[in-house]
Amino acid sequence: xxxxxxxxxxxxxxxxxxxxxxxxxxxxxxxxxxxxxxxxxxxxxxxxxxxxxxxxxxxxxxxxxxxxxxxxxxxxxxxxxxxxxxxxxxxxxxxxxxxxxxxxxxxxxxxxxxxxxxxxxxxxxxxxxxxxxxxxxxxxxxxxxxxxxxxxxxxxxxxxxxxxxxxxxxxxxxxxxxxxxxxxxxxxxxxxxxxxxxxxxxxxxxxxxxxxxxxxxxxxxxxxxxxxxxxxxxxxxxxxxxxxxxxxxxxxxxxxxxxxxxxxxxxxxxxxxxxxxxxxxxxxxxxxxxxxxxxxxxxxxxxxxxxxxxx
Amino acid sequence: xxxxxxxxxxxxxxxxxxxxxxxxxxxxxxxxxxxxxxxxxxxxxxxxxxxxxxxxxxxxxxxxxxxxxxxxxxxxxxxxxxxxxxxxxxxxxxxxxxxxxxxxxxxxxxxxxxxxxxxxxxxxxxxxxxxxxxxxxxxxxxxxxxxxxxxxxxxxxxxxxxxxxxxxxxxxxxxxxxxxxxxxxxxxxxxxxxxxxxxxxxxxxxxxxxxxxxxxxxxxxxxxxxxxxxxxxxxxxxxxxxxxxxxxxxxxxxxxxxxxxxxxxxxxxxxxxxxxxxxxxxxxxxxxxxxxxxxxxxxxxxxxxxxxxxxxxxxxxxxxxxxxxxxxxxxxxxxxxxxxxxxxxxxxxxxxxxxxxxxxxx
Numbered sequence: 319x320x321x322x323x324x325x326x327x328x329x330x331x332x333x334x335x336x337x338x339x340x341x342x343x344x345x346x347x348x349x350x351x352x353x354x355x356x357x358x359x360x361x362x363x364x365x366x367x368x369x370x371x372x373x374x375x376x377x378x379x380x381x382x383x384x385x386x387x388x389x390x391x392x393x394x395x396x397x398x399x400x401x402x403x404x405x406x407x408x409x410x411x412x413x414x415x416x417x418x419x420x421x422x423x424x425x426x427x428x429x430x431x432x433x434x435x436x437x438x439x440x441x442x443x444x445x446x447x448x449x450x451x452x453x454x455x456x457x458x459x460x461x462x463x464x465x466x467x468x469x470x471x472x473x474x475x476x477x478x479x480x481x482x483x484x485x486x487x488x489x490x491x492x493x494x495x496x497x498x499x500x501x502x503x504x505x506x507x508x509x510x511x512x513x514x515x516x517x518x519x520x521x522x523x524x525x526x527x528x529x530x531x532x533x534x535x536x537x538x539x540x541x542x543x544x545x546x547x548x549x550x551x552x553x554x555x556x557x558x559x560x561x562x563x564x565x566x567x568x569x570x571x572x573x574x575x576x577x578x579x580x581x582x583x584x585x586x587x588x589x590x591x592x593x594x595x596x597x598x599x600x601x602x603x604x605x606x607x608x609x610x611x612x613x614x615x616x617x618x619x620x621x622x623x624x625x626x627x628x629x
Numbered sequence: 630x631x632x633x634x635x636x637x638x639x640x641x642x643x644x645x646x647x648x649x650x651x652x653x654x655x656x657x658x659x660x661x662x663x664x665x666x667x668x669x670x671x672x673x674x675x676x677x678x679x680x681x682x683x684x685x686x687x688x689x690x691x692x693x694x695x696x697x698x699x700x701x702x703x704x705x706x707x708x709x710x711x712x713x714x715x716x717x718x719x720x721x722x723x724x725x726x727x728x729x730x731x732x733x734x735x736x737x738x739x740x741x742x743x744x745x746x747x748x749x750x751x752x753x754x755x756x757x758x759x760x761x762x763x764x765x766x767x768x769x770x771x772x773x774x775x776x777x778x779x780x781x782x783x784x785x786x787x788x789x790x791x792x793x794x795x796x797x798x799x800x801x802x803x804x805x806x807x808x809x810x811x812x813x814x815x816x817x818x819x820x821x822x823x824x825x826x827x828x829x830x831x832x833x834x835x836x837x838x839x840x841x842x843x844x845x846x847x848x849x850x851x852x853x854x855x856x857x858x859x860x861x862x863x864x865x866x867x868x869x870x871x872x873x874x875x876x877x878x879x880x881x882x883x884x885x886x887x888x889x890x891x892x893x894x895x896x897x898x899x900x901x902x903x904x905x906x907x908x909x910x911x912x913x914x915x916x917x918x919x920x921x922x923x924x925x926x927x928x929x930x931x932x933x934x935x936x937x938x939x940x941x942x943x944x945x946x947x948x949x950x951x952x953x954x955x956x957x958x959x960x961x962x963x964x965x966x967x968x969x970x971x972x973x974x975x976x977x978x979x980x981x982x983x984x985x986x987x988x989x990x991x
Contacts, residue, residue, distance in 0.1 A: 423956025430951035
């Protein structure tokens with residue numbers, strides 16, 4: 319029976335990682351490294367939590383309005399990174415680092431101003447779980463994927479498909495990838511590299527902002543400084559582990575989600591009891607280094623990611 | 630303009646703009662920026678300009694804040710000079726604190742030798758943790774940024790595991806107190822700052838600044854590191870052992886951060902701490918190194934600046950200004966330093982207009 323319990327929880331942990339990982343994919347495919355995913359998630363998480371506190375008594379659609387607002391907030395916040403790294407030729411790592419520090423300060427500052435404490439007020443429900451009628455009755459698959467599950471997981475799956483279509487099956491995607499591989503060649507074909515990179519970073523802002531909102535409303539009861547606790551970096555790890563491909567991101571993020579869920583059940587599973595909890599916490603990060611080692615020497619990642627392009 | 634002078638102007642502009650951004654945000658949210666600046670003056674000098682009193686204890690508390698971030702600043706700056714980006718000072722600091730803690734609690738030693746061994750433990754802990762990304766970079770060409778980020782989280786969980794299961798804690802949050810022979814505490818420094826917690830970590834910081842300056846500016850090794858940072862291919866062609874330099878640089882960079890962790894554990898706290906999350910000293914170090922232009926004296930100055938900001942936080946909070954404004958200002962300053970190309974454009978335009986005006990005047 320334990321397997322059935324772990325599944326919804328694993329998918330719950332995986333969802334924000336998938337969303338933010340897809341965000342990182344758009345940004346890096348356009349040639350801009352975005353280590354600010356963590357900070358953008360914080361901004362999205364704060365926005366969603368603060369809004370749900372206010373809207374929850376008024377409308378049952380509160381979480382969905384909050385998600386929309388989180389995506390917009392993420393978009394606006396990511397613009398700093400876009401301007402700095404595209405027009406002002408800032409080092410993308412430094413700009414991303416600055417945004418991560420800024421997000422922590424800004425969100426908690428606003429909590430102090432709005433709620434008079436270092437966290438938002440607690441909301442009562444957040445996002446509700448759903449059970450899909452009929453599909454839940456399918457043997458095996460039903461209890462694993464369709465019963466008592468957060469609907470945002472389906473949204474994330476849908477966005478994986480959309481991302482794959484956009485990146486690999488559209489002109490926009492082709493141009494986006496060209497800017498991340500060889501911006502000079504792209505420019506010589508008449509592509510506006512600056513514009514594509516802006517769009518890449520802005521899409522990463524939308525998705526990471528949404529990811530933050532989803533994470534806080536499904537895994538927390540309020541936004542605090544530690545609500546995101548490194549998930550943006552795990553998303554970055556999923557991007558590397560998934561070889562900058564949407565399906566790869568889905569696989570890696572789900573894997574990391576389940577490894578987190580497993581740590582909740584360690585005490586119930588006899589052969590895992592001897593392994594310390596900290597091992598499960600450190601697992602995704604160690605695994606990322608191992609994955610990098612496995613690809614070492616071979617081509618991996620957009621070639622021009624992190625490189626300043628000058629028009 | 631020399632590059633050094635240009636950097637100073639750019640850094641100072643970024644600092645001024647950062648404080649300005651902070652003041653604007655405070656004003657927009659209906660608080661008084663004056664109270665923030667008063668808190669900063671008090672934190673830095675001990676002078677309370679609102680009440681007209683003086684208390685030296687604030688200076689001691691400010692220096693305590695300055696010690697770890699100046700050391701992580703040296704850590705990040707040292708790597709920067711060799712063309713490496715060390716985002717891992719946070720994890721190296723934790724492993725340093727762990728190293729110091731383990732020696733303090735588990736290694737029996739005569740009293741005169743105990744403290745030096747603890748500091749060595751801190752250096753080795755941080756240094757080994759820095760050596761990992763250096764080794765992976767040198768031999769497998771893995772990017773140090775991603776590796777150090779991942780190692781930060783690994784260090785957090787590894788050091789917590791070690792503190793809980795190897796060293797042993799009294800209440801799952803902290804270890805038992807260190808023996809007196811392992812402490813950096815100082816009656817003297819405390820008494821001249823009116824009972825502050827100031828400790829001999831101050832001396833470690835000063836020595837490290839000097840070591841940094843000598844190694845980078847005065848030795849062949851430093852020249853090789855700088856040459857590598859400037860142009861890796863040219864340095865390789867000139868016969869410098871790049872792989873060895875990369876590993877050595879990251880190990881030394883980690884040792885600086887490890888000492889920061891050691892100074893905090895052995896001086897400020899006197900026990901090992903199990904942490905729920907990062908405390909941000911690595912990020913602070915990036916800010917300190919960037920604003921300080923990666924020179925020894927620049928890092929010392931910007932370490933003092935950001936140490937002051939940290940020390941002013943509780944004072945601001947008590948004045949009704951949310952303490953997080955310090956983080957916002959710090960991030961803004963880093964962002965403005967990163968945008969130096971934009972600031973440079975403005976400075977160039979201003980000086981051109983001024984020059985034009987002067988020419989017309991003549």
